[in-house]
Amino acid sequence: MTFHPFHAPNASSLSLAVAAVLLLASAAPAVAQDAPAAGSGATTNLDSIVVTGSRLRRVDTESANPVVTVSQEQIAATGKATVGDLLQELPSIAGNSTNPNTNNGGGTGASTISLRGLGDKRTLVLVNGVRLAYNDVNAIPATMIERIEVLSDGASAIYGSDAIGGVVNFILRDRFEGVQFTADFGTSSEGDGNRRNFSLTGGKAWDRGSIVAGVSYHNLDAVSALNRDYSKDALYLSSGEAVKQGSSATPTGSINFNDGSAASDALAAANGCSRVTLNSGVSGATGPGDFHCYNAANDSYNYQPYNLLQTPQERSNAFALATFRFTDNIEGYVNTWFSKTESASVIAPIPIFANGDNFLVSADSYYNPFGVNFGTDRTTGVSYNDLNSRATVLGNRRYEYKTDNFQISPGLRGGFGSSSWQWDVNLNYGRVKQTSTNYGFLDYASFNQAVGPSFLDVDGTVKCGSAGNVIAGCTPLNIFNLNDASSLGTLQSMIVNPVVSSVYTVKQAEANANGDLFELPAGMVGLAVGVSYREEKSTSKADALWTGDENGLCGVIEFCASQLTGSFDVKEAYAEALFPLLKDLPGIQSLNVSIGTRFSDYSSVGSKTNSKLSIEYRPVQDLLLRGTVSEVFRAPNINELYSGVVGDAPTVNDPCNGYTGGNDVACANVPTDGSYHQADGQISGKASGAEVAGYQLKPETGKSYDVGFVYDPRWLEGLSISADWWRIDLEDTITGVSAQTVLNQCYSNPASAFCALIHRNGNGTINYVAEPTVNLGTLATRGVDFSVNYRLHETPWGRFTAGLNGTYLERYDVLPDTTDPSTVTIRNGGMYTYAYGNFPRWRGLGSLSWNKDDWSASWRVRYIGKTRIGSSDLDQGLSADTDEAGVVRRIGSFVYHNLQVGYTVAPWHTAFELGVDNVTNKQAPLYYANNGGNGNTDVATYDVLGRFYWARMSIKF
Known part of the structure; x- marks a missing residue:
């Protein structure tokens, strides 16, 4: 093809150009x-x-x-x-x-x-x-x-x-x-x-x-x-079917009893499943009966309406x-x-992953209805059960x-x-x-304290720490009912808007x-x-x-x-x-x-x-x-x-989804009974x-x-x-x-x-x-x-x-x-x-x-x-x-x-x-x-x- 450059009085156009296709x-x-x-x-x-x-x-x-x-x-x-x-x-x-x-x-x-x-x-x-x-x-x-x-x-x-x-x-x-x-x-x-x-x-x-x-x-x-049909739902291709699956970081929480401890196994047996989420309409503190077995098709969070095309x-x-x-x-x-x-x-409200974000939800938290740890102890590196949630009350994250x-x-x-x-x-x-x-992020130190040990004091208020060892300036957070109206003020006090x-x-x-x-x-x-x-x-x-x-x-x-x-x-x-x-x-x-x-x-x-x-x-x-x-x-x-x-x-x-053994390096700690499945695409x-x-x-x-x-x-x-x-x-x-x-x-x-x-x-x-x-x-x-x-x-x-x-x-x-x-x-x-x-x-x-x-x-x-x-x-x-x-x-x-x-x-x-x-x-x-x-x-x-x-x-x- 003959390409004729435009005539220019001086061609300092160290230009370049290339074959095929402009x-x-x-x-x-x-x-x-x-x-x-x-x-x-x-x-x-x-x-x-x-x-x-x-x-x-x-x-x-x-x-x-x-x-x-x-x-x-x-x-x-x-x-x-x-x-x-x-x-x-x-x-x-x-x-x-x-x-x-x-x-x-x-x-x-x-x-x-x-x-x-x-x-x-x-x-x-x-x-x-x-x-x-x-x-x-x-x-x-x-x-x-x-x-x-x-x-x-x-x-x-x-x-x-x-x-x-x-x-x-x-x-x-x-x-x-x-x-x-x-x-x-x-x-x-x-x-x-x-x-x-x-x-x-x-x-x-x-x-x-x-x-x-x-x-x-x-x-x-x-x-x-x-505003577009193809993008309005978070769709996953699963077992050959299009599933409205979304994220396991949901407003009602995705709680997994999967750290292998006897206490967690007992909770999974008692609930009839290893993964539960909060029932709708529950306010305030929760009990074990307020949760049902998690179903990805019905309970996962559709983040797509909050994203931009x-x-x-x-x-x-x-x-x-x-x-x-x-x-x-x-x-x-x-x-x-x-x-x-x-x-x-603009993307959906902040997801919270206890293990991925390296914070520890204490078994001794007043609001913990299950009595076991969730998340990761950043100090020791020890990981416990999964707990995923999403603070929708705070609105979208914006960059x-x-x-x-x-x-x-x-x-x-x-x-x-x-x-x-x-x-x-x-x-x-x-x-x-x-x-x-x-915009829309949370201070780690405050959050980690708020989901740590807490108790009901004699004055009728829930406080961080333990009797005789109260953590000053800390308000306990009910992460098991994160979007309850009572949690809003506590979450808002933790908001930070970092600048880079x-x-x-x-x-x-x-x-x-x-x-x-x-x-x-x-x-x-x-x-x-x-x-x-x-x-x-x-x-x-x-x-x-x-x-x-x-x-x-x-x-x-x-x-x-x-x-x-x-x-x-x-x-x-x-x-x-x-x-x-x-x-x-x-x-x-x-x-x-x-x-x-x-x-x-x-x-x-x-x-x-x-x-x-x-x-x-x-x-x-x-x-x-x-x-x-x-x-x-x-x-x-x-x-x-x-x-x-x-x-x-x-x-x-x-690749460890459905793992039954064979590579304990790539799939370290993954159960070998085929039950493991990745919770999120991300x-x-x-x-x-x-x-x-x-x-x-x-x-x-x-x-x-x-x-x-x-x-x-x-x-x-x-x-x-x-x-x-x-x-x-x-x-x-x-x-x-x-x-x-x-x-x-x-x-x-x-x-x-x-x-x-x-x-x-x-x-x-x-x-x-x-x-x-x-x-x-x-x-x-x-x-x-x-x-x-x-x-x-x-x-x-x-x-x-x-x-x-x-x-x-x-x-x-x-x-x-x-x-x-x-x-x-x-x-x-x-x-x-x-x-x-x-x-x-x-x-x-x-x-x-x-x-x-x-x-x-x-x-x-x-x-x-x-x-x-x-x-x-x-x-x-x-x-x-x-x-x-x-x-x-x-x-x-x-x-x-x-x-x-x-x-x-x-x-x-x-x-x-x-x-x-x-x-x-x-x-x-x-x-x-x-x-x-x-x-x-x-x-x-x-x-x-x-x-x-x-x-x-x-x-x-």
């Missing part, structure tokens, strides 16, 4: 220079430009790097509210990505990009070739973007660390005349999820310079999971882009922008985020006299500050030069060289109560926050050369080879050199054959290096950086391969066809080990190092699973990208453009631990897992656009292929069912249709657009709560709101 042609690529009319006798002088995915300037607009470009006009025509919404539709995007639909584990308003499903940490985001300080692409004001270039080929030799899956490069506007105001409104067919966008952009260009500046405002309303956000942006030519050979420039985002996530993002990149560029050589020197400073206030703040800064200086070296018979040899220095630093602080110790324990019931302070610097140097070897020979229109190498020296992990080799071969003018092999690497980031222990709530299927996890885990990280390394062709037939002008086979192999992958992987690998091999990460209570239930960040395994993925674009000639009915881009994923294999011969490879191709995300074999994006006079219209089609949950290979340890091993749930393919129509009122300099997304109102598929973390589905892949209407007006003065 918005699948919401429009055809723009041509850099118009060719002279046939027979006109005119000649065209093509300026050399920087080829995307390379530092070299050259005349060719097609190279060994497969590139897709989307213009500012094409972005606007999609009707997407943010850049993230647009990019996450690309067929080359897979796996787990964050977006405003990520509520549990999200809520910051951010959208991240995961090319090839390798994660946002392996996708490098640039702005005018300079690293973005914050990987939230929504922070980039859409009105300052000239075009987006996406490269899904490994580019570490050109751009350094992180460019494993590829690079997304935002090229900014450098020319704009006048003032433009735009207003955008949207709402779902259910009347919710409303969005409002306003922007004002102004610019002026003159002989020696230009300036473009603007402000924008974006507002998005929350949507409750209660779309998190609210309010974002303000400002930017300024300016250039000034000091002399004929020296130009100064500065790009700067600022964004302020206020966002939130409110405020994020300030500032970045500025000033520089100078110019030429060396009349030579071909050009240079560029620039600085880059970015600062991101995020503060989160977390973090500041990340990046400082960078870079110098580049490129030009011609000497001439070969086939053309000039080009060279690009450069050096850079970058320093990154991050600091986070949390309220003392919410700061976890080395065991992840802190002063708050539920999760703990992590303190983080760390920094590193990196010095780099690179060189890239292009050698035209042959041209204008029989069967060889042209043959070029380019080589590049980059040396990186990290203060944190040492030095690394990465190189690449690319070949471009044209047997005839219409056909380009290309191939690239690159070394890639990624150095650990600050969070991976220095994060402290922090709690999370991973979704897992415990468990407690404790993630940490490498330093806390006592582990020395090293960079992950690998190779990237790309082989393909571009065919632009002269016999059918306007048609472009391309296909690229790609492969990426990684070693020593840096990863926070998922809880499911830990459980599965230990169950497969009791001698596995993963087993030490599992912590079970005395009754066999999972207390928590440690999830440290380590270099551990390998990752191998490969597939094919393809595209067909056709721009028809002008017809009496207007001009039509059609496009189809797609990706076929052949494999995505993860070997979690290369040190253990028994470790099972997780084969993610065509499958969804909570740990890695969604990897359908096929993804596609198609479009048909039409323009005539003042009218325009477009039809965009997004295709998500079939996928499945679970594997029939029992060694994989993956099942879609909570009760049966090896169950596979198949999810059919999905097709989304989006329509847009526009009309321009030329005399008023005004344009109107109307659009409908998800025209057929396709609802998200059921993945079930035991497999997915949000809304019973995969919010990173599917549309969650249904049909959505939008309108936009733009006026230019």
Whole structure:
């Protein structure tokens, strides 16, 4: 496919772009220079430009790097509210990505990009070739973007660390005349999820310079999971049936007599079951007769109505882009922008797990009707019976985020006299500050005292402690009837709202030069060289109560926050050369080879050199054959290096369900009579950086391969066809080990190092699973990208453009631990897992656009292929069912249709657009709560709101 980058007066677009799939042609690529009319006798002088995915300037607009470009006009025509919404539709995007639909584990308003499903940490985001300080692409004001270039080929030799899956490069506007105001409104067919966008952009260009500046405002309303049928109930797939199971942390409590003591066994026998819950309508203190046997289908807690399908956000942006030519050979420039985002996530009222939260409900509590201990004694580590509850009287938990993002990149560029050589020197400073206030949590110390020993004093009041040893300032809590009105005041006195703040800064200086070296018979040899220095630093602080110790324990019931302070610097140097070897020979229109190498020296992990080799071969003018092999690497980031222990709530299927013996390491303390069953899909996890885990990280390394062709037939002008086979192999992958992987690998091999990460209570239930960040395994993925674009000639009915881009994923294999011969490879191709995300074999994006006079219209089609949950290979340890091993749930393919129509009122300099997304109102598929973390589905892949209407007006003065 022929992709023509937009002509820019200076192309410092260290851009990148990649093969396969950017918005699948919401429009055809723009041509850099118009060719002279046939027979006109005119000649065209093509300026050399920087080829995307390379530092070299050259005349060719097609190279060994497969590139897709989307213009500012094409972005606007999609009707997407943010850049993230647009990019996450690309067929080359897979796996787990964050977006405003990520509520549990999200809520910051951010959208991240995961090319090839390798994660946002392996996708490098640039702005005018300079690293973005914050990987939230929504922070980039859409009105300052000239075009987006996406490269899904490994580019570490050109751009350094992180460019494993590829690079997304935002090229900014450098020319704009006048003032433009735009207003955008949207709402779902259910009347919710409303969005409002306003922007004002102004610019002026003159002989020696230009300036473009603007402000924008974006507002998005929350949507409750209660408002959609597929998400309103917490549904589990259990024994082949969809069960409204929810959480065992219920307002009436889930009380389990399972610590193996004689007293507990006697209580189980007396009740006729080992698990009970409080009857409805009971007030005050309770007795054994106030409880009935727990039934998950009837008694579990439906938390879904309190969760969100779309998190609210309010974002303000400002930017300024300016250039000034000091002399004929020296130009100064500065790009700067600022964004302020206020966002939130909302989840159900705080769940309370006596064992998971490490507090002890005393057998000697006045309110304990059973006379046995529940929970864990944090001092001794001894665990007793399970007791789960939920403080619904306190209302929902809320996480409110405020994020300030500032970045500025000033520089100078110019030429060396009349030579071909050009240079560029620039600085880059970015600062991101995020503060989160977390509402609805409980003070641990007060809670632990309140559920400890208590007694009825002679004055008729219940007091903490024992007769003659009263604990001052403590009010006993009836945890067995937690939501009784008498408990409200006691609980409210324990409420804490911890605050966490973090500041990340990046400082960078870079110098580049490129030009011609000497001439070969086939053309000039080009060279690009450069050096850079970058320093990154991050600091986070949390309220003392919410700061976890080395065991992840802190002063708050539920999760703990992590303190983080760390920094590193990196010095780099690179060189890239292009050698035209042959041209204008029989069967060889042209043959070029380019080589590049980059040396990186990290203060944190040492030095690394990465190189690449690319070949471009044209047997005839219409056909380009290309191939690239690159070394890639990624150095650990600050969070991976220095994060402290922090709690999370991973979704897992415990392989010890129904355990009857055979692996007493993975299933320590689990009964062997087959009666054990995991109470909740979510468990407690404790993630940490490498330093806390006592582990020395090293960079992950690998190779990237790309082989393909571009065919632009002269016999059918306007048609472009391309296909690229790609492969990426990684070693020593840096990863926070998922809880499911830990459980599965230990169950497969009791001698596995993963087993030490599992912590079970005395009754066999999972207390928590440690999830440290380590270099551990390998990752191998490969597939094919393809595209067909056709721009028809002008017809009496207007001009039509059609496009189809797609990706076929052949494999995505993860070997979690290369040190253990028994470790099972997780084969993610065509499958969804909570740990890695969604990897359908096929993804596609198609479009048909039409323009005539003042009218325009477009039809965009997004295709998500079939996928499945679970594997029939029992060694994989993956099942879609909570009760049966090896169950596979198949999810059919999905097709989304989006329509847009526009009309321009030329005399008023005004344009109107109307659009409908998800025209057929396709609802998200059921993945079930035991497999997915949000809304019973995969919010990173599917549309969650249904049909959505939008309108936009733009006026230019």
